[in-house]
Amino acid sequence: MRRADRLFEIIQRLRRRRVVTAHSLAEQFNTSERTIYRDIRDLIASKVPIEGAAGIGYSLRKGYDLPPLMFSESELEALVFGARMVQNWSDAELGRAADAALSKIENVLPAHLQRMLDDRSLWAPKDVRRVPVTFDLGRLRAAIRGCTKVRFRYCDEKGAETRRKVRPLSLWFYPPFWTAASWCELRDDFRFFRVDRMNDVEFLNEPFAEEAGKSAADLFRHLLSKS
Known part of the structure; x- marks a missing residue:
């Protein structure tokens, strides 16, 4: 078990029990009591309100709960990597939102996890094979x-062009392409459109209500039935 994960689990154990000894924690995590003492000392330094002493036991101060963003090292690694992919492969607005989310996470992370935000072991390079979009x-x-309709001119892989009016249902990312899963009014069926092949895009002030057989949930059920 990684140390960051062990620190997280120590807090979880302290939450469940009134008093926990270093000996019992050492047995649970298959480590030495000296290691547990060091972990407790570091948690206290990170402002986790642990009370007690070696040889007696430890407890969390009454009323304390985990911060809402108390992640394990692996969980944080997944979030940071996901945010980097969003920053580098989505639109500018979503990229700014990912950056803001990382800033909020950074503000509440305990000291021993701060370094994960600068970790470069997983990376999503920017603009590599990225296909330009005209809108x-x-x-x-x-x-x-x-739930508003969209109209556009679409050029398929053979170069044939059609005018489409669709109910956009979801966006799918197949690197390096974004694809719009939609209900197409021309074909009266579900269709997938690569967004880099969509031109003269008009965002219409024409709302649509969820309709049986034409929703995102119906699309997923349709795809699952074919798999």
């Missing part, structure tokens, strides 16, 4: 959330 992807996300 703001953030507006397409807004149309999906707001």
Whole structure:
């Protein structure tokens, strides 16, 4: 077990019991009592309100709870890597949101996890094979959330062009392409459109209500039935 994970589990154990001895913690994590003493000392230094002493036992101060962003090292690594992918492979608005989320996480992280924000063991390079899009992807996300229709000119892989009017349902990322999963009014069926092949995009002030057989949930059920 990584040390960061062990520190997290120590706090969880202290939350569940009134008093926990270093001996019992050492047995649980298959380590020495000296290691547990060091862990407790570091947690206290990170402002976790642990009370007690060696040879007696430890407890959390009454009323204390874990901060809402108390992550293990692996959990934090996944979040940071995911945020980097969003920053480098999505639209500008979502990239700024990912950056803001990382800043909020940084403000509440305990000292022993701060270094994870600067870790470079997992990286998502920017603009490598990225395909240009002629419109703001953030507006397409807004149309999906707001359930408003979109009209555009679409060029397929053979170069054939059609005019489409769709109900946008979700965005799918197949690196390096973004694809809009939609209900297409021209084909009267579900269709997937690569956003880099969508041109003259119009975001219409034309809302649509969820309708049986034409929703995102129906699309996923349809795909699962074919798999």
